Amino acid sequence: MNEKLLVQIDSCDDCKKCIDVCPTYTVSEEDLFSPLARLKSAKQIFEGKKVSEKIVESMYNCPECARCDEVCPKHIKISEIIALARVELVERGFAPLEGHKKIINGIMEKGNSVNGDPENRLDWLPDAFEERESDTLLYLGCLPSYLVKETAKSSYLLLKAAGVDFRILADEGCCGVYLYDAGAIDQAREMFAENTRRFNDLGIKKIITPCAGCYRCFKRYYPELIEEADFEVLHVVEVLHELVKTGKLRFKTGDKVLTYHDPCRLGRKEGLYDEPRELLGACGYEIDELEENRAMGMCCGAGAGIRSIYRNLSMEIASNLLDEASETVVTSCPFCVFNMNYASRKKGKDTNVKYITEVLYEMCDLP
Ligand code: SF4
Ligand code: SF4
Incomplete structure (x- = not known):
C-alpha cells in the first residue's frame, strides 16, 4: 500500500467534522455512508482485508462531491482516497458492479453512456451537419447529445453567434469518465488513448465542452493517464465569459x-x-x-x-x-x-x- 496514502488516512483524528456535510450520510443516515467510515473502509481495502458487500456499496454510492475534503482540518483528500479505493476494488475483483458493466458495455457498443442510438446523436443540431476543419472541437458529451439536448443546441448556437471557429463530430463517442469513475482504470486508459489519437490526427488543439464531467475528464484525467493528451480544455462558460468581456x-x-x-x-x-x-x-x-x-x-x-x-x-x-x-x-x-x-x-x-x-x-x- 502507498505509504503516503496510509499516512494521510492515519492522520484522521476522528473529529467527525466531515460527517455533517456529507450528502449521502444526511440522506441515508447510515454510518457506513459517511466520509469517516469510507476513509476507514478504504484503509481496509488497501490493506487487502476482507471487504463486505456493504463496504463496496459505500465506496460506490459516494458522488465524490468533495464537500468532506473542504472541511477536513487535517486536509485529508477523502474523495480522492475513495476514488483510489475503487481502483483497488476493481483490481481485487469486487467491481465493476453489474450496474457498471451494463453502462460500460453500452459505451463500448454504442459510444455513449446513456444507451442512445448513435444514429440520433445529432438530433439536436439546428443546421445540417457540415464536415469542416478546425483545431477547436466543441465536444458536447453524452448527456447533452441525447438527454439534455437544449444544452447542446444552445451552446452551439451561442458560439456560432459570437463567431467562434469550431467543429463538431458526427460520431463524437464518449470521453470515458464513467470508466475512470468506476475505477476501471485500464479500460479508461484505453479509451482515453483512442480518443487522444483521434483528436491528434484531426489536429485538435482546443476542446470546448458544456459538460462538467467531460471537462474534468479531458482536463485532469487524460493528462494523468496519457502523455500525448495536451489539449487546451475549456468549459463553455469560460469561453462565453471571455466573449462577453471582449464585446x-x-x-x-x-x-x-x-x-x-x-x-x-x-x-x-x-x-x-x-x-x-x-x-x-x-x-x-x-x-x-x-x-x-x-x-x-x-x-x-x-x-x-x-x-x-x-x-x-x-x-x-x-x-x-x-x-x-x-x-x-x-x-x-x-x-x-x-x-x-x-x-x-x-x-x-x-x-x-x-x-x-x-x-x-x-x-x-x-x-
Ligand atoms: S465526497 Fe462522498 S464522502 Fe465526501 S462528502 Fe461527498 S458524498 Fe460524502
Ligand atoms: S474531518 Fe478529517 S480528521 Fe475529521 S473525522 Fe473527517 S476525515 Fe477525520
Whole structure:
C-alpha cells in the first residue's frame, strides 16, 4: 500500500467534522455512508482485508462531491482516497458492479453512456451537419447529445453567434469518465488513448465542452493517464465569459430572479464560481443564492457513477437541494440539470432546472 496514502488516512483524528456535510450520510443516515467510515473502509481495502458487500456499496454510492475534503482540518483528500479505493476494488475483483458493466458495455457498443442510438446523436443540431476543419472541437458529451439536448443546441448556437471557429463530430463517442469513475482504470486508459489519437490526427488543439464531467475528464484525467493528451480544455462558460468581456457577445436585459447551483466538478473542483454568475448578471438576472454555495455548494447527487446504480439516493440528495431553491435553477452541468429535473418531477415540485446556455441564448442580442 502507498505509504503516503496510509499516512494521510492515519492522520484522521476522528473529529467527525466531515460527517455533517456529507450528502449521502444526511440522506441515508447510515454510518457506513459517511466520509469517516469510507476513509476507514478504504484503509481496509488497501490493506487487502476482507471487504463486505456493504463496504463496496459505500465506496460506490459516494458522488465524490468533495464537500468532506473542504472541511477536513487535517486536509485529508477523502474523495480522492475513495476514488483510489475503487481502483483497488476493481483490481481485487469486487467491481465493476453489474450496474457498471451494463453502462460500460453500452459505451463500448454504442459510444455513449446513456444507451442512445448513435444514429440520433445529432438530433439536436439546428443546421445540417457540415464536415469542416478546425483545431477547436466543441465536444458536447453524452448527456447533452441525447438527454439534455437544449444544452447542446444552445451552446452551439451561442458560439456560432459570437463567431467562434469550431467543429463538431458526427460520431463524437464518449470521453470515458464513467470508466475512470468506476475505477476501471485500464479500460479508461484505453479509451482515453483512442480518443487522444483521434483528436491528434484531426489536429485538435482546443476542446470546448458544456459538460462538467467531460471537462474534468479531458482536463485532469487524460493528462494523468496519457502523455500525448495536451489539449487546451475549456468549459463553455469560460469561453462565453471571455466573449462577453471582449464585446463579442451581448445580452438583452431581463429581470428574473433565479438560483445558481455550483456543480461540484466545476465549482469546488475547478474554482469556476464567478464566471457563470457574471454571465447571468450580464443578462440582468439577480441570483438568489442557496444558503450553501460556492466552495460549500451542495452536490446534486448524480456524479461519479452513483445515479446509474443508486438512483433513489441521487434523487433524494437532489430533492433536498431543490427545497431551498427558487422556482428556476440554473447550473453549468447537464448531469445536474438531468438529475435535479428528475427529482423535481418525481417529488412533485415546481422547480424548473435549466442549463446555463439555454438561459443565455434566450437573452442573446443577436445581430
Ligand atoms: S465526497 Fe461527498 S458524498 Fe462522498 S464522502 Fe465526501 S462528502 Fe460524502
Ligand atoms: S474531518 Fe478529517 S480528521 Fe475529521 S473525522 Fe473527517 S476525515 Fe477525520
